[in-house]
Structure formats: structure tokens, C-alpha cells
Amino acid sequence: MSWSSSGSGPDLTGARARRGANLPRIGDFNQAVVLDALRRARHGLSRADLSEHTGLSAQSITNIVRRLAERGLVTEQAPALPHGRGRPAAPIRLDPAGRFAVGVHVDPTVTSVALVDLTAAVVASRRTVAASATSPERLTTAVADAVAEVTAGVAAERVLGVGVATPGPVDTGAGVVVGAPLLPGWERVELRRLVREATGLPVVMHKDTAAAAVGELWHEPDPADFVFLYLGTGLGAGFVVNGELLPGRTDNAGEIGHLMVSPDGPRCHCGQVGCVGASSMPRTLVGEAVAAGVLEPSAHDAGDVEIDAAFTRLCVAAARNAPAREVLERSAARLARAAVTLCNALDVGAVVVGGPAWSRTEPVFLPILREVVAATTEARRVHEVAVRSSVLGDDAAVVGAACLVLEHSFSPSPATLLIR
Amino acid sequence: MSWSSSGSGPDLTGARARRGANLPRIGDFNQAVVLDALRRARHGLSRADLSEHTGLSAQSITNIVRRLAERGLVTEQAPALPHGRGRPAAPIRLDPAGRFAVGVHVDPTVTSVALVDLTAAVVASRRTVAASATSPERLTTAVADAVAEVTAGVAAERVLGVGVATPGPVDTGAGVVVGAPLLPGWERVELRRLVREATGLPVVMHKDTAAAAVGELWHEPDPADFVFLYLGTGLGAGFVVNGELLPGRTDNAGEIGHLMVSPDGPRCHCGQVGCVGASSMPRTLVGEAVAAGVLEPSAHDAGDVEIDAAFTRLCVAAARNAPAREVLERSAARLARAAVTLCNALDVGAVVVGGPAWSRTEPVFLPILREVVAATTEARRVHEVAVRSSVLGDDAAVVGAACLVLEHSFSPSPATLLIR
Numbered sequence: 001m002s003w004s005s006s007g008s009g010p011d012l013t014g015a016r017a018r019r020g021a022n023l024p025r026i027g028d029f030n031q032a033v034v035l036d037a038l039r040r041a042r043h044g045l046s047r048a049d050l051s052e053h054t055g056l057s058a059q060s061i062t063n064i065v066r067r068l069a070e071r072g073l074v075t076e077q078a079p080a081l082p083h084g085r086g087r088p089a090a091p092i093r094l095d096p097a098g099r100f101a102v103g104v105h106v107d108p109t110v111t112s113v114a115l116v117d118l119t120a121a122v123v124a125s126r127r128t129v130a131a132s133a134t135s136p137e138r139l140t141t142a143v144a145d146a147v148a149e150v151t152a153g154v155a156a157e158r159v160l161g162v163g164v165a166t167p168g169p170v171d172t173g174a175g176v177v178v179g180a181p182l183l184p185g186w187e188r189v190e191l192r193r194l195v196r197e198a199t200g201l202p203v204v205m206h207k208d209t210a211a212a213a214v215g216e217l218w219h220e221p222d223p224a225d226f227v228f229l230y231l232g233t234g235l236g237a238g239f240v241v242n243g244e245l246l247p248g249r250t251d252n253a254g255e256i257g258h259l260m261v262s263p264d265g266p267r268c269h270c271g272q273v274g275c276v277g278a279s280s281m282p283r284t285l286v287g288e289a290v291a292a293g294v295l296e297p298s299a300h301d302a303g304d305v306e307i308d309a310a311f312t313r314l315c316v317a318a319a320r321n322a323p324a325r326e327v328l329e330r331s332a333a334r335l336a337r338a339a340v341t342l343c344n345a346l347d348v349g350a351v352v353v354g355g356p357a358w359s360r361t362e363p364v365f366l367p368i369l370r371e372v373v374a375a376t377t378e379a380r381r382v383h384e385v386a387v388r389s390s391v392l393g394d395d396a397a398v399v400g401a402a403c404l405v406l407e408h409s410f411s412p413s414p415a416t417l418l419i420r
Numbered sequence: 421m422s423w424s425s426s427g428s429g430p431d432l433t434g435a436r437a438r439r440g441a442n443l444p445r446i447g448d449f450n451q452a453v454v455l456d457a458l459r460r461a462r463h464g465l466s467r468a469d470l471s472e473h474t475g476l477s478a479q480s481i482t483n484i485v486r487r488l489a490e491r492g493l494v495t496e497q498a499p500a501l502p503h504g505r506g507r508p509a510a511p512i513r514l515d516p517a518g519r520f521a522v523g524v525h526v527d528p529t530v531t532s533v534a535l536v537d538l539t540a541a542v543v544a545s546r547r548t549v550a551a552s553a554t555s556p557e558r559l560t561t562a563v564a565d566a567v568a569e570v571t572a573g574v575a576a577e578r579v580l581g582v583g584v585a586t587p588g589p590v591d592t593g594a595g596v597v598v599g600a601p602l603l604p605g606w607e608r609v610e611l612r613r614l615v616r617e618a619t620g621l622p623v624v625m626h627k628d629t630a631a632a633a634v635g636e637l638w639h640e641p642d643p644a645d646f647v648f649l650y651l652g653t654g655l656g657a658g659f660v661v662n663g664e665l666l667p668g669r670t671d672n673a674g675e676i677g678h679l680m681v682s683p684d685g686p687r688c689h690c691g692q693v694g695c696v697g698a699s700s701m702p703r704t705l706v707g708e709a710v711a712a713g714v715l716e717p718s719a720h721d722a723g724d725v726e727i728d729a730a731f732t733r734l735c736v737a738a739a740r741n742a743p744a745r746e747v748l749e750r751s752a753a754r755l756a757r758a759a760v761t762l763c764n765a766l767d768v769g770a771v772v773v774g775g776p777a778w779s780r781t782e783p784v785f786l787p788i789l790r791e792v793v794a795a796t797t798e799a800r801r802v803h804e805v806a807v808r809s810s811v812l813g814d815d816a817a818v819v820g821a822a823c824l825v826l827e828h829s830f831s832p833s834p835a836t837l838l839i840r
Contacts, residue, residue: 171802178801225669237765246661248767248799249645255764255798260757263683263694270796274683337680344675345657345765347668376690378675379668381598382591 030056034064035094035410038074039119040221044091065092072158073098073118094118099409100154102147102162103402104195105208108132108182108233108304109356111139112398113146115154120218120403122395124150132182132233132304136189144198161202163404164195165211165397167234172251175205181269182234182304204404206247208355208397209254212390213238214245214407215400216352220391223349227342229335230254230396231357233304235277239346261337276338280331282311282357289314294324315360328364335365336372343385344378354390355397362389450476454484455514455830458494459539460641464511485512492578493518493538514538519829520574522567522582523822524615525628528552528602528653528724529776531559532818533566535574540638540823542815544570552602552653552724556609564618581622583824584615585631585817587654592671595625601689602654602724624824626667628775628817629674632810633658634665634827635820636772640811643769647762649755650674650816651777653724655697659766681757696758700751702731702777709734714744735780748784755785756792763805764798774810775817782809 037053038045045053050061068074075095096117105112107130114125126146131139151159167180175192177183196203206214213228217240224243230236237254239246246253257277258270266287268278278284286307289295294317298310317324339351351373353365370387377385390396457473458465465473470481488494495515516537525532527550534545546566551559571579587600595612597603616623626634633648637660644663650656657674659666666673677697678690686707688698698704706727709715714737718730737744759771771793773785790807797805810816 169799169802223669239765241666246666246766249643249769250767250799250802252799252802253765253767255767256761258764258796258798259761260680260682260694262680274680341676341679342765344678345659345673345762346666347670347673347675349669376678378678379589379670379672382589382670382672 030054030060031064031068032410034061034068035073038092038094039218039406039410044077044093046091050092071098096121097158099158099160100151101160101402101405101409102151102199102201103211103398103400103404104143104147104162104164105211105398105401106131106139106143106164106166106177106191107208107356107397108167109308110305111143111146112395113143113150114395114398114402115150116399116402116406118406120215120399120406122399124153125395125398126150130303130305131186132184136177136186136191136194140191140194140198143195147199147201159201160409161204161405162195162199163211163401164191164203164205165208165401165404166191166205168207168209168236168255169252170205170207172205175203180234204408206251206401206404207236207238207254208232208400209236209238210245210247210251211238211400211404212354212392212396213240213254213352213400215392215396215403216240216354216390217243217245218400218403218406223386225346225348226350226352227339227346227348228390228396229339229351229353230355231280231353231361232355232397233282233308233357235280235335237342239342239348241346241348256338256342259338259341261334261341265334276334279334283307285327285331286310286314288327288330289317289324292323292327294321294327311357312360315364318364325364328361329368332361332365332368333372336369339369339373339387340376343373347379348385349383350386350388352388352390354392354394356394358389358396359394450474450480451484451488452830454481454488455493458512458514459638459826459830464497464513466511470512491518516541517578519578519580520571521580521822521825521829522571522619522621523631523818523820523824524563524567524582524584525631525818525821526551526559526563526584526586526597526611527628527776527817528587529728530725531563531566532815533563533570534815534818534822535570536819536822536826538826540635540819540826542819544573545815545818546570550723550725551606552604556597556606556611556614560611560614560618563615567619567621579621580829581624581825582615582619583631583821584611584623584625585628585821585824586611586625588627588629588656588675589672590625590627592625595623600654624828626671626821626824627656627658627674628652628820629656629658630665630667630671631658631820631824632774632812632816633660633674633772633820635812635816635823636660636774636810637663637665638820638823638826643806645766645768646770646772647759647766647768648810648816649759649771649773650775651700651755651773651781652775652817653702653728653777655700655755657762659762659768661766661768676758676762679758679761681754681761685754696754699754703727705747705751706730706734708747708750709737709744712743712747714741714747731777732780735784738784745784748781749788752781752785752788753792756789759789759793759807760796763793767799768805769803770806770808772808772810774813776814778809778816779814 033054096119098118103114111128115123128142166177169178177189179187192203192205209230212230225241228238237256258275260274261276262274265274265279268275290297392399453474516539518538523534531548535543548562586597589598597609599607612623612625629650645661648658657676678695680694681696682694685694685699688695812819
């Protein structure tokens with residue numbers, strides 16, 4: 001399934017990328033460099049542009065483009081009739097239908113499946129069972145059915161694989177969901193193997209927050225360093241530095257739930273108060289809204305789906321109801337402190353926010369996040385920090401999951417993502 | 421001063437390093453790769469080892485080693501008399517006296533200057549005025565005198581340059597100390613220019629916490645990912661990922677002072693309570709010790725030098741006095757929460773602690789840090805996180821500052837460090 005001609009897939013880890021120039025795999029590396037340049041160029045690149053962007057010779061570019069075209073990955077537009085002097089440059093583009101990738105987002109509230117093309121545009125999507133309401137085995141069956149549906153119209157050999165985004169922590173070496181606090185009963189679930197066996201496709205797995213950050217980078221690579229705040233059933237982060245995800249030693253970077261942001265607030269399952277995760281969860285905010293008389297009490301044993309519906313009612317109410325708005329404003333101020341802490345730690349150019357709970361909270365949250373970040377980030381006297389919504393909005397994780405597969409196939413240095 | 425033959429210094433930023441193989445500067449890159457391999461090998465490497473480590477051909481290695489030897493950077497030990505079959509491999513080593521680098525650590529409490537050789541071993545050192553007690557101009561004069569003293573016995577052409585470590589935030593593009601809260605009166609000080617003019621040497625500048633992390637990596641490169649907690653007059657961090665410093669967009673990563681770790685504690689200059697920086701500062705702990713009856717009250721206007729002396733008395737008392745010990749234990753617990761938060765965010769393999777205030781607090785702090793990190797880090801079910809003292813101890817920043825110069829000269833990808 002890999003694009004590299006040797007068949008074993010790229011293995012250009014950080015250490016290897018620092019090696020000298022006579023690497024045995026340099027041909028594959030250069031192909032990946034060309035594909036990477038093409039995917040970042042929205043309107044295609046001429047051969048001269050490609051040579052300029054990659055530092056490769058004109059002859060190398062010609063050879064690589066020919067090989068990529070033979071494999072259906074790029075198209076070369078026939079030059080228009082010359083109406084000036086000389087022959088116009090033929091733009092080379094990725095062929096959107098050249099390959100496809102599947103994204104699966106396993107979430108307590110809903111499982112989403114999407115098919116994206118080679119430009120990471122969504123071609124088809126499905127929603128299916130909530131992970132918190134089912135077993136891993138039944139979820140896998142539902143996922144396999146949805147994958148079959150979204151890939152029905154596509155030639156099997158053009159489907160690169162499946163990216164699965166799950167709540168963390170994960171053990172990506174083993175392909176295991178270690179046991180997220182928000183997925184009761186999911187203890188060391190071998191999800192990668194389950195999905196591979198159920199779909200017959202190669203599977204890459206990552207945390208939902210990391211997938212969202214990769215998806216964002218794929219669609220909006222500027223700036224190339226940002227903190228992605230992921231608002232879903234829980235809260236997490238993904239970090240991008242120098243245009244690449246910062247995955248952490250075991251792909252578990254971004255676990256920010258226990259970052260303290262308030263001297264009070266609800267008691268977290270960790271036993272402490274003031275954790276940003278516990279104080280930002282829809283379940284907490286719904287509880288605060290009930291206490292403020294804004295919402296009717298939920299059932300004591302309300303599941304994540306019911307809580308999500310109540311959270312929607314809270315966010316709708318906030319547009320015209322001051323007490324409802326105050327619940328969200330208080331939460332936004334706490335999240336803003338977490339954002340500033342992460343900006344101070346990592347000195348990034350932007351904070352990007354997305355995930356399933358974002359579009360509902362954005363009208364209240366975004367202005368507060370912007371104001372607090374601008375006023376209190378340590379490096380504010382050196383550079384500004386932009387705060388903006390993810391271009392992928394609520395679908396950041398599922399589209400990002402598909403982008404993990406593209407990233408693996410495209411990237412000249414896919415250090416930690418291994419398709420098995 | 422640069423080792424690269426083109427004279428303009430390496431410019432292999434992340435973006436460029438991802439280019440294809442026919443880069444114009446590849447010769448210089450390969451020299452840097454060989455030097456990098458040699459500095460990581462404590463006992464030298466044979467030509468075959470070098471070829472194995474770098475991926476370069478035997479012929480390339482021979483050419484590069486010859487050029488490096490001509491420039492006095494490496495030595496090739498004459499092979500011992502053969503006593504078995506064949507000719508034994510000649511180990512190639514860095515020549516310690518081949519080049520030297522100066523480190524300068526500007527700190528509120530004391531300014532330190534050190535000369536290191538090509539293996540980053542300290543050859544000479546001096547201590548001089550406290551930055552908080554003098555003006556930038558007078559400090560620069562004192563630094564220039566100390567630099568002249570430590571370099572007196574060394575041929576001028578072998579001194580690569582000066583690395584300056586200062587409290588953050590910094591504007592490294594402009595070579596400016598932006599105005600650390602702990603350096604009153606130091607507002608946008610052009611320290612790089614001042615030191616360059618006073619010493620006549622090229623100068624590279626970085627935050628003290630970043631310098632300390634680079635110094636640690638230079639002396640102890642395993643693991644290649646860690647959080648460095650820097651305990652000095654203030655508290656900061658340096659992050660190393662994949663064997664490289666994570667500098668941040670403007671070299672200001674690691675500003676963790678306002679990370680909240682407690683629902684109470686002293687009020688920080690930012691207006692909030694519970695900031696780990698304010699609650700960890702020697703000045704705060706001395707105040708708490710006075711309140712607990714452990715220390716005599718300090719003068720109301722006590723300077724950083726007096727506070728540092730009182731802090732030493734507190735740490736000595738903690739060995740036999742329970743109330744003194746409790747002051748440090750409470751601080752250690754807060755610092756531990758910050759360490760866990762950073763481990764959760766970045767998913768690193770280790771926490772390393774050092775800086776001017778560390779050796780005094782280590783007996784109380786280290787066991788508490790180890791216990792809390794082991795018990796509460798999110799990824800603890802996936803991997804352990806080691807907690808250990810810096811191999812450079814209290815001198816981490818000044819030795820690290822010298823290593824910034826070596827890093828610039830050695831590293832195949834010195835993305836952000838520019839000698840001007």
C-alpha cells in the first residue's frame with residue numbers, strides 16, 4: 001500500500017533524516033519531497049517551481065513526476081495554446097482521485113467515518129454508534145460496515161488505509177486504547193487489530209487530539225506552529241512545531257486535562273480541583289447550568305449522548321440568556337488560562353480550536369480566548385499569538401484521522417506513524 | 421568563525437533539511453554529521469564506525485576526516501602495533517584543544533563565565549557581578565574582563581565565540597533581553613551587541629533555561645527527550661525532543677512561571693495566586709521560612725544576593741529542622757505538579773532538574789518529584805518517566821551557554837541559533 005517502491009514504507013525517522021546524503025532510500029525520499037510540495041500548493045506547480053521548492057535538479061523532477069504520473073498520483077495539465085512567447089509551464093497537480101484514505105473517529109458521543117481523496121477533501125461520510133454505549137467488538141463491526149459504505153464507489157487498490165482517532169492515552173506501539181477515563185470498560189482494547197481484521201485494510205492509530213492537529217496542518221499549513229485545543233466529550237491538545245506534529249515519546253503528548261486553571265471548580269476524577277479538563281467538559285457545564293436554573297436537571301445516569309443534547313440547549317440559550325452565557329464565559333476564561341500556559345511553554349504562533357463541542361461554544365469562547373491570550377501571553381512583547389477556529393470545525397478528528405494515512409504516505413519524515 | 425567552508429555558516433533550517441538530496445551545501449552538512457557523530461562517541465570512532473553511524477560511504481568519510489584533521493578539529497590515533505591479524509582500526513576523536521567556546525550566564529544573583537573545549541569540558545571559569553545589582557553597560561565590561569581572563573592561554577583563532585544565557589523573555593532576532601521581571605531596569609537591552617563589541621567575538625544568545633537544556637543534551641544525550649526544570653532566582657524550563665532543543669517560534673519556549681499548581685500560595689506579580697514560579701522562588705521560600713520562625717527576618721529591601729544566602733541557610737536547616745523541611749517539601753510538591761503537567765503535555769522520557777538553586781534543594785526535592793511523577797503522569801501505564809539531577813548541576817546555564825556555540829558549529833540542523 002505504500003507509495004515507496006521498495007514496498008516496506010518510508011522509514012525516515014528523525015535520526016535517519018539527519019544522516020548524510022548517500023542514503024540507500026534517497027529515491028523514495030525525493031518522491032515524498034515532491035508529493036509534499038505538491039500537496040502544499042493549491043493550484044499545482046510547474047516543473048521549474050518544483051525544482052525551486054525542493055532543491056532537486058530539473059532532470060530529477062522530470063523522472064520523479066513521470067513515475068508519479070504512471071502510478072496515478074499526479075496529473076500534468078496539457079499546456080494551453082501559446083499566446084505569448086515560449087511554451088507556458090504545465091502545472092503539475094495531485095490527482096484527487098489518485099488515492100483515498102478513510103478516517104474513523106471513535107468518540108464517547110458518536111463514531112464518525114469519512115473518506116477523503118488525495119487532497120484531503122471529504123468525499124463521503126457516515127455517523128454510527130457512540131463508543132461509550134457499546135463494546136469494542138460491536139463498535140468495530142459498525143465501523144467496518146460504515147467503511148464499506150463510504151468506499152463502495154472506489155477501486156480497492158486506491159484506498160490507502162484507515163486512520164483511527166481515539167481518546168487517549170494510547171499505546172500506539174501495540175495499537176491499543178489504554179483506557180480513557182471517558183470510555184468505561186475500554187481497558188487495553190486492541191483497536192488497531194480489530195479494525196484491521198474487520199476492514200481488511202492497513203490501519204494507523206493516533207489520539208483524537210493529535211489527529212485533529214494533523215488534519216488542521218494538512219488543510220491550513222500556516223502558521224506551521226500552533227497549539228490545537230480539542231473540545232469534545234473531554235479536552236485535549238495537539239501540538240504542531242515546524243510543520244510537524246509533536247507526538248511525544250509514545251504518541252501521548254497533549255494530555256492537558258489536569259492542567260490547573262482555577263483555585264476552585266468541580267472535583268476531577270484525579271482527586272484535585274481546578275483541572276481544566278473537568279471544568280470544561282460538557283457534562284460539568286450542563287451541571288453548572290442546572291445549578292443556575294438554566295436547564296432542567298438531567299437524569300442522574302444520563303449518558304454522553306443525552307448530556308451532549310443538553311449541552312446544545314445550554315449553548316443555544318447562551319445567545320439570549322445571561323445566566324447561561326455566564327456558565328460558558330466562566331468556562332472560556334478557564335480554557336483561556338490553559339491556552340496561555342501552553343503558549344508560554346511552547347512559544348507558538350497560534351492557538352487553533354476545534355472538535356465536536358467547538359462550533360456550539362465558539363460565539364462565546366472565541367472573543368474571550370483572543371482577549372486573554374493577547375493580554376497575558378509572556379512573549380506578547382515579541383510577537384502576537386493568533387487565536388482562530390479550526391478550518392475543520394467539529395469534524396477535526398475524523399478528517400484528521402484520514403489525514404494520518406495521507407501523512408504517512410506523503411511525509412518525508414513520518415517519524416512515528418507506522419502502518420502495520 | 422564557522423566550520424563550514426563557505427564562510428556564511430550553516431543554514432539548514434527545518435524546511436531546508438527536508439529538501440531533496442542535491443542541496444548545494446551538502447558537503448558542509450556531511451562534515452557536520454561526522455562531527456556530530458564524533459562528539460556523541462566518548463571514546464572515538466573508527467572510519468568503519470563513522471560510515472555505519474552516518475550512512476556516508478567509506479570514501480566520503482576518508483575525505484571528510486582528512487579535511488577536519490587539517491583544520492585541527494579531529495585527531496587520528498596512530499594504530500597500535502598489530503598483535504593479531506590485520507591492521508587495527510584507528511580511532512578518530514575530536515581534538516579537545518581544537519576549538520574553544522565561551523559561556524556567559526547573566527543572572528540576578530551572579531554572572532558566571534566559563535571556557536569549554538571542543539568536548540564541552542570546562543577549562544577555566546570566573547564569577548563576577550550580579551546582574552540585578554548593576555547596569556547592562558557595567559556588566560558588559562565585567563564580562564569582557566572575565567572573558568579575557570579565561571581565554572588568556574588560548575590562541576585567538578581557536579575561540580569560536582561567546583554564548584550568552586539570560587533570563588527570558590528574549591528577542592533573539594534582535595539580540596535583546598526584553599525585560600525579565602527579575603532584572604529591574606533591564607528593558608530591551610541589546611546585550612548581544614554589547615557583548616560582541618566588548619569582546620570582539622561572535623555572540624549567540626539564548627534564554628538561561630534553553631541553554632541549560634542544550635548543555636545537558638551535550639553532556640548526556642540519553643534520553644533524547646526531556647523536560648529540563650531550571651531552578652534559579654526564578655523558575656523556567658527547557659524542552660528537548662528528538663535530541664534537539666524545542667526553542668519555540670521566537671526562542672521563548674519554556675516560560676512556565678505562571679503555570680498554576682496550587683489553589684493558594686503567594687500572590688504573583690501577574691496578579692494571580694498559585695503560579696509555580698512565584699511559589700518556587702528562593703525569595704518566596706525564605707519569606708515562608710521567616711513566617712515559620714525558621715529564619716530571622718531579612719531586611720525589607722534585601723537584594724538577590726542576600727536572599728540567596730538566606731535560602732542557603734534554609735536548605736541547610738532543612739536537614740535537621742522539621743519546619744524548615746516542610747517549607748521545602750511544600751514547594752517540592754508544587755514543582756512536582758508542574759513537572760507532571762509538562763510531562764502530560766509533552767510525553768517525554770525524563771525530567772532533568774538543575775540550575776543555581778538545585779544542589780541545595782535536591783535532597784528534599786528529588787524524592788518528592790520522583791514519587792509524584794511516577795504516581796500521576798498520564799502515560800504511566802505506557803512508559804516510565806525518569807526524574808534525575810542535571811549532570812551540570814548548578815552550572816547548567818553557563819556551561820550550556822558555551823554549548824550553544826558548539827551546537828551552532830556542530831549541529832547538522834541548528835535551526836534557530838545564528839551567530840552574527
